[in-house]
Amino acid sequence: MSKRDIAAVVFFVIITVFFVFSALMIHPFGVPENADMDDEIIKGAQSETGTNNGVTSVVFDYRGFDTLGEATVLFTAVAGVIMVFRRLKNE
Amino acid sequence: MIFNIPFIAVTALVLIGLYTVIFRRNLIKMVIGITLIESGVNLFLITLGYRENSVAPIFTSLPPGTIVPEGMSFPVPQALTLTSIVIGVAVLALMLSLIIHIYRHYGTLDAREIGGKEE
Protein backbone atom coordinates (compact mmCIF):
# COMPACT_ATOMS: atom_id res chain seq x y z
CA MET A 1 0.00 0.00 0.00
CA SER A 2 2.93 2.39 0.37
CA LYS A 3 3.55 2.62 -3.39
CA ARG A 4 -0.06 3.68 -3.87
CA ASP A 5 0.20 6.34 -1.15
CA ILE A 6 3.36 7.79 -2.67
CA ALA A 7 1.76 7.96 -6.13
CA ALA A 8 -1.33 9.69 -4.66
CA VAL A 9 0.79 12.32 -2.87
CA VAL A 10 2.89 13.05 -6.00
CA PHE A 11 -0.24 13.43 -8.12
CA PHE A 12 -1.81 15.77 -5.57
CA VAL A 13 1.30 17.99 -5.40
CA ILE A 14 1.47 18.27 -9.22
CA ILE A 15 -2.23 19.28 -9.40
CA THR A 16 -1.76 21.85 -6.60
CA VAL A 17 1.17 23.53 -8.36
CA PHE A 18 -0.76 23.61 -11.66
CA PHE A 19 -3.86 25.17 -10.10
CA VAL A 20 -1.98 27.80 -8.08
CA PHE A 21 0.04 28.97 -11.10
CA SER A 22 -3.15 29.16 -13.21
CA ALA A 23 -4.96 31.24 -10.59
CA LEU A 24 -2.15 33.79 -10.51
CA MET A 25 -1.67 34.11 -14.29
CA ILE A 26 -5.31 34.37 -15.41
CA HIS A 27 -6.81 37.68 -16.57
CA PRO A 28 -7.72 40.14 -13.78
CA PHE A 29 -11.15 39.80 -12.23
CA GLY A 30 -13.56 42.18 -14.01
CA VAL A 31 -11.83 42.74 -17.34
CA PRO A 32 -12.79 39.86 -19.66
CA GLU A 33 -11.02 39.50 -22.96
CA ASN A 34 -13.39 38.60 -25.83
CA ALA A 35 -16.78 40.27 -25.51
CA ASP A 36 -18.02 40.14 -29.13
CA MET A 37 -20.47 37.21 -28.93
CA ASP A 38 -22.16 38.36 -25.73
CA ASP A 39 -22.55 41.94 -27.01
CA GLU A 40 -24.32 40.63 -30.11
CA ILE A 41 -26.62 38.48 -27.96
CA ILE A 42 -27.54 41.41 -25.68
CA LYS A 43 -28.24 43.71 -28.63
CA GLY A 44 -30.41 41.18 -30.46
CA ALA A 45 -32.29 39.62 -27.54
CA GLN A 46 -35.33 41.91 -27.56
CA SER A 47 -35.98 42.02 -31.29
CA GLU A 48 -35.24 38.41 -32.19
CA THR A 49 -36.64 36.48 -29.25
CA GLY A 50 -39.13 38.97 -27.84
CA THR A 51 -38.23 38.71 -24.14
CA ASN A 52 -36.79 41.22 -21.71
CA ASN A 53 -34.57 38.65 -20.01
CA GLY A 54 -31.18 37.97 -21.54
CA VAL A 55 -30.44 34.81 -19.55
CA THR A 56 -33.78 33.10 -20.37
CA SER A 57 -33.37 33.90 -24.06
CA VAL A 58 -29.95 32.22 -24.02
CA VAL A 59 -31.22 29.17 -22.08
CA PHE A 60 -34.34 28.52 -24.17
CA ASP A 61 -33.76 30.14 -27.56
CA TYR A 62 -30.11 30.62 -28.52
CA ARG A 63 -28.97 27.43 -26.73
CA GLY A 64 -32.15 25.40 -26.42
CA PHE A 65 -30.37 22.18 -27.35
CA ASP A 66 -28.42 22.22 -24.08
CA THR A 67 -31.69 22.50 -22.15
CA LEU A 68 -32.97 19.43 -24.00
CA GLY A 69 -29.86 17.49 -22.94
CA GLU A 70 -30.28 18.62 -19.35
CA ALA A 71 -33.93 17.51 -19.27
CA THR A 72 -32.79 14.09 -20.50
CA VAL A 73 -30.15 13.83 -17.73
CA LEU A 74 -32.74 14.74 -15.07
CA PHE A 75 -35.16 12.13 -16.40
CA THR A 76 -32.47 9.42 -16.45
CA ALA A 77 -31.37 10.17 -12.87
CA VAL A 78 -34.94 10.00 -11.51
CA ALA A 79 -35.52 6.72 -13.38
CA GLY A 80 -32.32 5.27 -11.89
CA VAL A 81 -33.22 6.24 -8.31
CA ILE A 82 -36.73 4.76 -8.52
CA MET A 83 -35.34 1.55 -10.04
CA VAL A 84 -32.83 1.08 -7.16
CA PHE A 85 -35.50 1.51 -4.48
CA ARG A 86 -38.01 -0.76 -6.16
CA ARG A 87 -35.38 -3.52 -6.03
CA LEU A 88 -34.81 -2.83 -2.30
CA LYS A 89 -38.53 -2.98 -1.49
CA ASN A 90 -38.95 -6.41 -3.09
CA GLU A 91 -36.16 -8.11 -1.15
CA MET B 1 -2.60 39.57 -7.24
CA ILE B 2 -4.90 40.72 -4.47
CA PHE B 3 -7.71 41.39 -6.93
CA ASN B 4 -7.98 37.76 -8.11
CA ILE B 5 -9.65 36.62 -4.89
CA PRO B 6 -12.57 34.73 -6.56
CA PHE B 7 -10.12 32.67 -8.59
CA ILE B 8 -8.11 31.85 -5.45
CA ALA B 9 -11.37 30.76 -3.77
CA VAL B 10 -12.09 28.44 -6.73
CA THR B 11 -8.62 26.91 -6.36
CA ALA B 12 -9.13 26.36 -2.62
CA LEU B 13 -12.52 24.67 -3.12
CA VAL B 14 -11.28 22.32 -5.84
CA LEU B 15 -8.14 21.37 -3.91
CA ILE B 16 -10.00 20.63 -0.66
CA GLY B 17 -12.52 18.51 -2.56
CA LEU B 18 -9.78 16.62 -4.37
CA TYR B 19 -7.95 15.94 -1.07
CA THR B 20 -11.14 14.51 0.44
CA VAL B 21 -11.77 12.19 -2.52
CA ILE B 22 -8.21 10.81 -2.61
CA PHE B 23 -7.24 10.46 1.05
CA ARG B 24 -10.44 9.48 2.90
CA ARG B 25 -11.91 5.98 3.23
CA ASN B 26 -15.54 6.57 4.14
CA LEU B 27 -17.89 6.59 1.11
CA ILE B 28 -20.04 9.46 2.42
CA LYS B 29 -16.94 11.67 2.78
CA MET B 30 -16.03 10.93 -0.83
CA VAL B 31 -19.47 12.10 -1.92
CA ILE B 32 -19.03 15.33 0.06
CA GLY B 33 -15.70 15.86 -1.72
CA ILE B 34 -17.32 15.43 -5.14
CA THR B 35 -19.95 18.03 -4.17
CA LEU B 36 -17.20 20.48 -3.17
CA ILE B 37 -15.50 20.07 -6.56
CA GLU B 38 -18.81 20.75 -8.33
CA SER B 39 -19.38 23.91 -6.26
CA GLY B 40 -15.91 25.15 -7.17
CA VAL B 41 -16.52 24.61 -10.89
CA ASN B 42 -19.87 26.47 -10.75
CA LEU B 43 -18.22 29.44 -9.04
CA PHE B 44 -15.51 29.48 -11.70
CA LEU B 45 -18.08 29.60 -14.52
CA ILE B 46 -19.82 32.62 -13.01
CA THR B 47 -16.70 34.66 -12.26
CA LEU B 48 -15.52 34.31 -15.87
CA GLY B 49 -18.31 36.55 -17.10
CA TYR B 50 -18.16 39.65 -14.93
CA ARG B 51 -17.46 43.22 -16.02
CA GLU B 52 -16.62 45.95 -13.53
CA ASN B 53 -19.64 47.96 -12.25
CA SER B 54 -22.14 46.07 -14.40
CA VAL B 55 -25.77 45.11 -13.86
CA ALA B 56 -27.66 41.92 -14.73
CA PRO B 57 -28.54 41.48 -18.45
CA ILE B 58 -32.28 42.11 -17.94
CA PHE B 59 -34.10 44.99 -19.63
CA THR B 60 -37.09 45.34 -17.27
CA SER B 61 -36.73 48.67 -15.39
CA LEU B 62 -33.01 49.23 -15.80
CA PRO B 63 -31.38 51.71 -13.41
CA PRO B 64 -31.10 55.00 -15.34
CA GLY B 65 -27.77 55.68 -16.98
CA THR B 66 -26.56 52.22 -17.96
CA ILE B 67 -24.91 51.84 -21.35
CA VAL B 68 -26.68 48.96 -23.06
CA PRO B 69 -24.12 46.45 -24.34
CA GLU B 70 -21.08 47.56 -22.32
CA GLY B 71 -22.69 48.01 -18.90
CA MET B 72 -24.13 44.50 -18.59
CA SER B 73 -22.47 41.25 -17.57
CA PHE B 74 -22.33 38.24 -19.87
CA PRO B 75 -25.46 36.07 -20.08
CA VAL B 76 -23.92 32.91 -21.53
CA PRO B 77 -21.87 31.73 -18.46
CA GLN B 78 -24.93 32.24 -16.25
CA ALA B 79 -26.98 29.96 -18.52
CA LEU B 80 -24.28 27.26 -18.42
CA THR B 81 -24.12 27.45 -14.60
CA LEU B 82 -27.89 26.86 -14.34
CA THR B 83 -27.56 23.64 -16.30
CA SER B 84 -24.58 22.52 -14.25
CA ILE B 85 -26.32 23.01 -10.89
CA VAL B 86 -29.35 20.93 -11.92
CA ILE B 87 -27.15 18.13 -13.24
CA GLY B 88 -25.16 18.17 -9.97
CA VAL B 89 -28.33 17.67 -7.91
CA ALA B 90 -29.47 14.74 -10.08
CA VAL B 91 -26.09 12.97 -9.95
CA LEU B 92 -25.89 13.47 -6.15
CA ALA B 93 -29.28 11.77 -5.69
CA LEU B 94 -28.17 8.79 -7.80
CA MET B 95 -24.86 8.46 -5.91
CA LEU B 96 -26.57 8.45 -2.49
CA SER B 97 -29.13 5.81 -3.52
CA LEU B 98 -26.33 3.54 -4.79
CA ILE B 99 -24.49 3.98 -1.46
CA ILE B 100 -27.62 2.83 0.43
CA HIS B 101 -27.75 -0.25 -1.84
CA ILE B 102 -24.06 -1.02 -1.19
CA TYR B 103 -24.54 -0.72 2.59
CA ARG B 104 -27.45 -3.18 2.60
CA HIS B 105 -25.36 -5.69 0.64
CA TYR B 106 -21.91 -5.48 2.28
CA GLY B 107 -22.64 -4.19 5.80
CA THR B 108 -19.76 -1.69 5.83
CA LEU B 109 -18.99 1.74 4.37
CA ASP B 110 -15.20 1.38 4.08
CA ALA B 111 -13.93 1.73 0.53
CA ARG B 112 -10.75 -0.34 1.09
CA GLU B 113 -12.74 -3.30 2.47
CA ILE B 114 -15.35 -3.30 -0.27
CA GLY B 115 -12.88 -3.08 -3.12
CA GLY B 116 -10.29 -5.39 -1.59
CA LYS B 117 -12.33 -8.55 -1.22
CA GLU B 118 -11.27 -9.88 -4.60
CA GLU B 119 -7.53 -9.96 -3.83
Place this chain on the structure above:
Amino acid sequence: MNEMSKIVRTISSIAFPLIIIYGLYIISHGHLTPGGGFQGGAVVASGCAMILVAYGSIWTIDKIKEKNLSIFESIGAICFILLAIFGLGFGAVFFNNFLVGSDFLFGTIPSFGSTIANINTGGVIPLMNFAVGLKVIAGLFAIVLVMAYASGSKEEER
Protein backbone atom coordinates in the same frame (compact mmCIF):
# COMPACT_ATOMS: atom_id res chain seq x y z
CA MET C 1 -41.91 7.50 8.87
CA ASN C 2 -44.41 8.71 11.44
CA GLU C 3 -46.34 11.93 11.34
CA MET C 4 -45.57 14.94 13.51
CA SER C 5 -47.77 16.69 16.11
CA LYS C 6 -50.97 18.58 15.39
CA ILE C 7 -49.43 22.06 15.58
CA VAL C 8 -46.85 21.20 12.91
CA ARG C 9 -49.47 19.71 10.60
CA THR C 10 -51.76 22.74 10.88
CA ILE C 11 -49.07 25.32 10.23
CA SER C 12 -47.65 23.45 7.25
CA SER C 13 -51.15 23.15 5.76
CA ILE C 14 -51.48 26.95 6.02
CA ALA C 15 -48.05 27.65 4.52
CA PHE C 16 -48.30 25.19 1.61
CA PRO C 17 -50.65 27.18 -0.71
CA LEU C 18 -48.54 30.32 -0.24
CA ILE C 19 -45.40 28.42 -1.28
CA ILE C 20 -47.15 27.04 -4.37
CA ILE C 21 -48.33 30.53 -5.41
CA TYR C 22 -44.83 31.95 -4.96
CA GLY C 23 -43.27 29.15 -7.00
CA LEU C 24 -45.83 29.49 -9.82
CA TYR C 25 -45.16 33.26 -9.92
CA ILE C 26 -41.44 32.58 -10.44
CA ILE C 27 -42.16 30.02 -13.18
CA SER C 28 -44.69 32.08 -15.13
CA HIS C 29 -42.73 35.38 -15.10
CA GLY C 30 -39.53 33.75 -16.30
CA HIS C 31 -39.24 35.91 -19.40
CA LEU C 32 -39.46 39.24 -17.52
CA THR C 33 -37.65 38.88 -14.19
CA PRO C 34 -34.84 36.55 -13.06
CA GLY C 35 -36.19 33.03 -12.65
CA GLY C 36 -37.71 30.54 -15.02
CA GLY C 37 -38.61 26.88 -15.09
CA PHE C 38 -35.79 25.31 -13.08
CA GLN C 39 -35.76 27.80 -10.20
CA GLY C 40 -39.52 27.87 -9.69
CA GLY C 41 -39.67 24.07 -9.89
CA ALA C 42 -37.12 23.78 -7.09
CA VAL C 43 -39.20 26.13 -4.89
CA VAL C 44 -42.43 24.11 -5.33
CA ALA C 45 -40.58 20.82 -4.78
CA SER C 46 -39.27 22.19 -1.45
CA GLY C 47 -42.83 23.00 -0.40
CA CYS C 48 -43.97 19.46 -1.27
CA ALA C 49 -41.05 18.02 0.74
CA MET C 50 -42.25 20.07 3.74
CA ILE C 51 -45.68 18.38 3.47
CA LEU C 52 -43.94 14.99 3.29
CA VAL C 53 -41.98 15.63 6.50
CA ALA C 54 -45.04 16.96 8.39
CA TYR C 55 -47.56 14.26 7.47
CA GLY C 56 -45.39 11.13 7.33
CA SER C 57 -44.48 9.06 4.30
CA ILE C 58 -47.25 6.46 4.66
CA TRP C 59 -50.08 9.01 4.42
CA THR C 60 -48.42 10.86 1.53
CA ILE C 61 -47.82 7.80 -0.60
CA ASP C 62 -51.44 6.76 -0.10
CA LYS C 63 -52.63 10.12 -1.41
CA ILE C 64 -50.16 10.47 -4.29
CA LYS C 65 -49.09 7.22 -5.87
CA GLU C 66 -45.85 6.88 -7.75
CA LYS C 67 -47.60 6.29 -11.05
CA ASN C 68 -49.20 9.76 -11.04
CA LEU C 69 -45.84 11.43 -10.51
CA SER C 70 -44.25 9.59 -13.41
CA ILE C 71 -47.22 10.54 -15.63
CA PHE C 72 -46.69 14.24 -14.74
CA GLU C 73 -43.01 14.06 -15.55
CA SER C 74 -43.62 12.37 -18.89
CA ILE C 75 -46.25 14.99 -19.83
CA GLY C 76 -43.73 17.76 -19.15
CA ALA C 77 -41.01 16.15 -21.25
CA ILE C 78 -43.37 15.39 -24.16
CA CYS C 79 -44.73 18.97 -24.22
CA PHE C 80 -41.19 20.36 -24.33
CA ILE C 81 -40.24 18.18 -27.31
CA LEU C 82 -43.53 18.88 -29.12
CA LEU C 83 -42.93 22.65 -28.83
CA ALA C 84 -39.50 22.16 -30.36
CA ILE C 85 -40.82 20.01 -33.22
CA PHE C 86 -43.58 22.52 -34.09
CA GLY C 87 -40.86 25.01 -35.01
CA LEU C 88 -39.75 22.58 -37.69
CA GLY C 89 -42.95 23.02 -39.67
CA PHE C 90 -43.10 26.83 -39.59
CA GLY C 91 -39.57 27.89 -40.33
CA ALA C 92 -37.69 24.68 -41.18
CA VAL C 93 -35.36 24.91 -38.12
CA PHE C 94 -35.52 22.76 -34.97
CA PHE C 95 -36.33 24.97 -31.90
CA ASN C 96 -37.59 27.82 -34.06
CA ASN C 97 -39.45 30.52 -32.10
CA PHE C 98 -42.60 30.54 -34.23
CA LEU C 99 -44.82 32.70 -31.99
CA VAL C 100 -42.75 35.91 -32.11
CA GLY C 101 -44.44 38.58 -34.24
CA SER C 102 -47.62 36.59 -34.80
CA ASP C 103 -50.89 37.73 -33.23
CA PHE C 104 -51.86 34.32 -31.85
CA LEU C 105 -50.80 33.97 -28.22
CA PHE C 106 -47.60 35.65 -27.00
CA GLY C 107 -46.68 37.74 -29.98
CA THR C 108 -45.79 41.39 -29.25
CA ILE C 109 -42.17 42.50 -29.51
CA PRO C 110 -40.85 44.96 -26.90
CA SER C 111 -39.03 48.09 -28.00
CA PHE C 112 -35.29 48.44 -27.48
CA GLY C 113 -33.99 49.58 -24.10
CA SER C 114 -35.53 49.74 -20.64
CA THR C 115 -39.27 48.92 -20.81
CA ILE C 116 -42.11 48.16 -18.42
CA ALA C 117 -42.77 44.42 -18.06
CA ASN C 118 -45.45 43.16 -20.47
CA ILE C 119 -46.51 39.53 -20.04
CA ASN C 120 -47.80 39.28 -23.59
CA THR C 121 -44.26 38.99 -24.99
CA GLY C 122 -41.91 36.10 -25.36
CA GLY C 123 -43.05 33.80 -28.09
CA VAL C 124 -42.77 30.13 -27.22
CA ILE C 125 -40.61 30.71 -24.10
CA PRO C 126 -43.40 30.95 -21.40
CA LEU C 127 -44.88 27.63 -22.61
CA MET C 128 -41.45 26.01 -22.42
CA ASN C 129 -41.09 27.41 -18.88
CA PHE C 130 -44.28 25.64 -17.77
CA ALA C 131 -43.22 22.32 -19.34
CA VAL C 132 -39.79 22.34 -17.71
CA GLY C 133 -41.24 23.50 -14.35
CA LEU C 134 -43.70 20.56 -14.31
CA LYS C 135 -40.89 18.16 -15.10
CA VAL C 136 -38.62 19.47 -12.32
CA ILE C 137 -41.42 19.45 -9.70
CA ALA C 138 -42.40 15.85 -10.44
CA GLY C 139 -38.80 14.63 -10.65
CA LEU C 140 -37.48 16.14 -7.41
CA PHE C 141 -40.60 15.20 -5.41
CA ALA C 142 -40.42 11.60 -6.70
CA ILE C 143 -36.79 11.27 -5.55
CA VAL C 144 -37.54 12.51 -2.01
CA LEU C 145 -40.75 10.45 -1.68
CA VAL C 146 -39.21 7.14 -2.78
CA MET C 147 -36.18 7.57 -0.51
CA ALA C 148 -38.34 8.40 2.55
CA TYR C 149 -40.77 5.51 1.96
CA ALA C 150 -38.06 2.89 1.44
CA SER C 151 -36.04 3.94 4.52
CA GLY C 152 -39.10 4.11 6.75
CA SER C 153 -40.51 0.67 5.93
CA LYS C 154 -37.16 -1.06 6.46
CA GLU C 155 -36.86 0.41 9.97
CA GLU C 156 -40.28 -0.89 10.98
CA GLU C 157 -39.53 -4.42 9.84
CA ARG C 158 -36.55 -4.88 12.16
